[in-house]
Amino acid sequence: MSALPIIEHPRAAAEFVANRERTRWHDKALWFVREKRDRMVRTIPEWEWLREMASQIKTHTIANLAEYLEQFERSATAAGAHVHWARDAEEHNTIVLRILRENRAQRIVKSKSMLTEECHLNPFLERHGIEVIDSDLGERIVQLREETPSHIVLPAIHIKKEEVGDTFHQHLGTAAGASDPKYLTEAARDHLRDKFLRADAGLTGVNFAIAETGGIVICTNEGNADLGASLPPVHIASMGIEKLIPRAIDLAVFTRLLARSATGQPITTYTSHFHGPRRDLSGQQTGQLHLILVDNGRAQIRDSPEFREALHCIRCGACMNTCPVYRRSGGHSYGAVVPGPIGSVLSPTIDAKRHKSLPHACSLCGSCTDVCPVRIPLHHQLLAWRKELAARRLLPWSKRLAMKGVTFVFQHPALMNWMGKMSRMALRWTPRPLIYHRWNDWGKGRELPIPPQQSFREWWVKNRGAGSAEVQSAHETDRHRRPKEE
Amino acid sequence: MSSAADAKQIILDRLRSQVVTAPPLPSLQNEDVITFADLQGQFCETSRSVGAACHVVHSPAELTTILNDLEPFRRARRIVSLLPQWVPGNTDLQNFDEPHSLRSLDWMIAPGLFGVAENGAIWIDFSSISHRASLFLTQYLAILVPAKNLVPHMHAAYERVGRAITQPFGLFVSGPSKTADIEQSLVLGAHGCRTLNVFLLANPEAE
Amino acid sequence: MRVGLFVPCYIDQFYPDVAHSTLEVLERCGVEVDFPVAQTCCGQPMANTGCTDQAARLAQRAAEIFAPYTHVVCPSGSCTSMIRHHCDEYFETSDDFGLRGKVFELCEFLHDVLCVEEFGVHFPHRVGLHQSCHGLRELRLGWSSETMTHRDDKVRRLLQRVEGLQLVTLRRADECCGFGGTFAVNEADVSVAMGLDRIDDHAQAGAEVIVAGDMSCLMHLEGLLRRNKQRLEVMHVAQVLAGRPRAHEVVSRDANAKRLERGSP
Numbered sequence: 001m002s003a004l005p006i007i008e009h010p011r012a013a014a015e016f017v018a019n020r021e022r023t024r025w026h027d028k029a030l031w032f033v034r035e036k037r038d039r040m041v042r043t044i045p046e047w048e049w050l051r052e053m054a055s056q057i058k059t060h061t062i063a064n065l066a067e068y069l070e071q072f073e074r075s076a077t078a079a080g081a082h083v084h085w086a087r088d089a090e091e092h093n094t095i096v097l098r099i100l101r102e103n104r105a106q107r108i109v110k111s112k113s114m115l116t117e118e119c120h121l122n123p124f125l126e127r128h129g130i131e132v133i134d135s136d137l138g139e140r141i142v143q144l145r146e147e148t149p150s151h152i153v154l155p156a157i158h159i160k161k162e163e164v165g166d167t168f169h170q171h172l173g174t175a176a177g178a179s180d181p182k183y184l185t186e187a188a189r190d191h192l193r194d195k196f197l198r199a200d201a202g203l204t205g206v207n208f209a210i211a212e213t214g215g216i217v218i219c220t221n222e223g224n225a226d227l228g229a230s231l232p233p234v235h236i237a238s239m240g241i242e243k244l245i246p247r248a249i250d251l252a253v254f255t256r257l258l259a260r261s262a263t264g265q266p267i268t269t270y271t272s273h274f275h276g277p278r279r280d281l282s283g284q285q286t287g288q289l290h291l292i293l294v295d296n297g298r299a300q301i302r303d304s305p306e307f308r309e310a311l312h313c314i315r316c317g318a319c320m321n322t323c324p325v326y327r328r329s330g331g332h333s334y335g336a337v338v339p340g341p342i343g344s345v346l347s348p349t350i351d352a353k354r355h356k357s358l359p360h361a362c363s364l365c366g367s368c369t370d371v372c373p374v375r376i377p378l379h380h381q382l383l384a385w386r387k388e389l390a391a392r393r394l395l396p397w398s399k400r401l402a403m404k405g406v407t408f409v410f411q412h413p414a415l416m417n418w419m420g421k422m423s424r425m426a427l428r429w430t431p432r433p434l435i436y437h438r439w440n441d442w443g444k445g446r447e448l449p450i451p452p453q454q455s456f457r458e459w460w461v462k463n464r465g466a467g468s469a470e471v472q473s474a475h476e477t478d479r480h481r482r483p484k485e486e
Numbered sequence: 487m488s489s490a491a492d493a494k495q496i497i498l499d500r501l502r503s504q505v506v507t508a509p510p511l512p513s514l515q516n517e518d519v520i521t522f523a524d525l526q527g528q529f530c531e532t533s534r535s536v537g538a539a540c541h542v543v544h545s546p547a548e549l550t551t552i553l554n555d556l557e558p559f560r561r562a563r564r565i566v567s568l569l570p571q572w573v574p575g576n577t578d579l580q581n582f583d584e585p586h587s588l589r590s591l592d593w594m595i596a597p598g599l600f601g602v603a604e605n606g607a608i609w610i611d612f613s614s615i616s617h618r619a620s621l622f623l624t625q626y627l628a629i630l631v632p633a634k635n636l637v638p639h640m641h642a643a644y645e646r647v648g649r650a651i652t653q654p655f656g657l658f659v660s661g662p663s664k665t666a667d668i669e670q671s672l673v674l675g676a677h678g679c680r681t682l683n684v685f686l687l688a689n690p691e692a693e
Numbered sequence: 694m695r696v697g698l699f700v701p702c703y704i705d706q707f708y709p710d711v712a713h714s715t716l717e718v719l720e721r722c723g724v725e726v727d728f729p730v731a732q733t734c735c736g737q738p739m740a741n742t743g744c745t746d747q748a749a750r751l752a753q754r755a756a757e758i759f760a761p762y763t764h765v766v767c768p769s770g771s772c773t774s775m776i777r778h779h780c781d782e783y784f785e786t787s788d789d790f791g792l793r794g795k796v797f798e799l800c801e802f803l804h805d806v807l808c809v810e811e812f813g814v815h816f817p818h819r820v821g822l823h824q825s826c827h828g829l830r831e832l833r834l835g836w837s838s839e840t841m842t843h844r845d846d847k848v849r850r851l852l853q854r855v856e857g858l859q860l861v862t863l864r865r866a867d868e869c870c871g872f873g874g875t876f877a878v879n880e881a882d883v884s885v886a887m888g889l890d891r892i893d894d895h896a897q898a899g900a901e902v903i904v905a906g907d908m909s910c911l912m913h914l915e916g917l918l919r920r921n922k923q924r925l926e927v928m929h930v931a932q933v934l935a936g937r938p939r940a941h942e943v944v945s946r947d948a949n950a951k952r953l954e955r956g957s958p
Binding site: 017329399420442446447457 | 700702704705706707708709710712713728730731732733734736738739740741742743744745747750751754779826827829830831837838839840841842865867868869871872873874875876877878879880881882883884885886887888889890912913915916917919920
């Protein structure tokens, strides 16, 4: 992973946004999803209460995570599931491989799981001779194109239907030039049904794990997770340890929030609840269920009071749909498994140096925080990351120097006045090519302000300041005298 | 190589080493949760908005008429009906020893226990369905729900499911399978059923 | 009531008419306003870059300078929100002289404290209201479209009290303009794209003037409008409430400014 070059967000974003037409298309597509979400939300008068409940449930759960994990393991095991624990990505992948080998499984189908993306499971399994088919349509498209998903819920949002048509023509034998989504989806249906029926094992993620009952819940629109879990004899479900919720009734809160936030639907087509392995009508086990509980940095995030709430994330993607920067730079520009606002909070915890541009790829508009169904204060966390990066000296020295310099000036009002006056004069007199050169990032697309003749302060001193104590103190440096109380 | 027990202990110890205080679980009691004056009307409206066809029927004859009006049903070769008194099938689910042979299933008529008005979801109890994959493999799905068994929202829904949630498999299904992964264009009938017909049985004997 | 006027550094230096307008509006409401000339900056650019020490020093300085006033009014949502919400750690062991509790953004001061009903001005133009993000989502000056929490739209209400003013309906009522402080320079390409999209929205809605409570947003949008030679104008809400006419020039265009313009591509 560290062998890949670090492409910082600004450069990747610049490339994306240079194609104005495509950027508009991408932006519109995602804004449309945001609008669908809004329409749904407005039908629920108690929406803010739901968000607050979700936040409280998750806060309580993360605080007591060890206890709930143990309760979950006990209940799940009692129901007949095998529970495995993995400290990191490597351990997770090894466990998956071991289970597959033990069951002589060579062909597997996998439904959407950001955790398995995080662990880079597919390339690992493929290296060991396992055929992995991503069964979610968007993920299958991305897999055939040898790309990575650009959005956690809409993996192929960056791909046009003509491009999908080309890919399917190449790999599935659809007609050349065909791009009708219905036609292409039908082709994928046949192709993937075949895979489901021939798979030796099915891998899924987990949306919610219920501590009190030991069950897991998976939400999909396509039904692919259910086919993957119910046809092959082995079902492996991977989950981050933060996916736990304490009680079955808590599911009401989350199932009311998830699909509305993610895609603007009142609920996903399928909300499937699994307790223990598949059984026949007499209660006889007819399959295996393996649950893998993965840490991979989550306990570390939990350590930090500043970033702990990021563990509340239910992976709805609403923050991406609303983020004006994500919509105009695309998921790939983040260079991270999870992009967008939540990705920009989580990724630096894995590798701060690699992802140091992400907390700055944000205008701090706060829309993500307001849209998040579990009330993660995302833009505040991004700001906190900037502080953290500066403290770890991961801020470019030019910026550090600039800030130090400006602070010095701001502590000396007379100096600030003088510099302001000089800048205004310079702007008025400097020839244009010397102002709008290639190092002037502001000037790439915008004009600088027209400099006024006089600053407000100059006017005030001239017209209002006579006799007041403030006039004297204006020329003092550093610690000034506090003016007389009236 | 550390054993599985090691990883578990390490993770739990790590979590316990950082004590985090938090308030107790909230009670989720709220008098202001959404309600609907016309549960049936709301359910039908929402069901249709998610792509299902929703019909209120009072007799098996009425139901049969509607189904026979549908070309895919008339053409169907293999029909499994878990409610033969309402719709007769021509194939018994028990005859399939393994789920893969269900790939040729055209229609499935299944019972739903209750419906949820806010999102058109129906709870399916699998305790008498021998192959749960059948519900996803069938090309076309029809679900029959007693019209009096409607709840307004998911809080009421999960209360109603209660302990039955601990069965090996339980499902809320809302609308037919769908995807919008190709340029946000909605296509009904992704991997699961192509269409969903929901029948609300407005008949006191319907159980 | 003794009000200290907090003028953001860039308004003082580049948009002094916004400060003049703010002063006029407040004084017309009968408020005694003072401008402590020792003030410089609230420390927001430093804080947003993660430079805590620098930000703390400036915040502390501001607290001392504004100690003598009962209210501090600032024609900027982002500076006000910086002081109100992001200064807590700087004052853990030192006195803020009540600054965090007594700082107000101009519109919330006019709406909540002075409860101004009438401004005695008219502005017979179509106005696109740009909801600056800090004002909207940090100071909660209005309802943010993501939420279901009803909030009075203070800026809109004030503008509706201006005779003849027509507010247009935008496609995206509260999308960010793309200024974002250092973001405007760090991510210049996305910043420009965001600003151009906002301008398109206002243009298609038929706005003649874009009005906002934060001059930083307007500086960015104006920079784009002037570069692309578009007719849409920008004005700060203070200028509208002070009765400035449209196309009021922030600075008298002297020959040098004209020369600058002539050189544009």
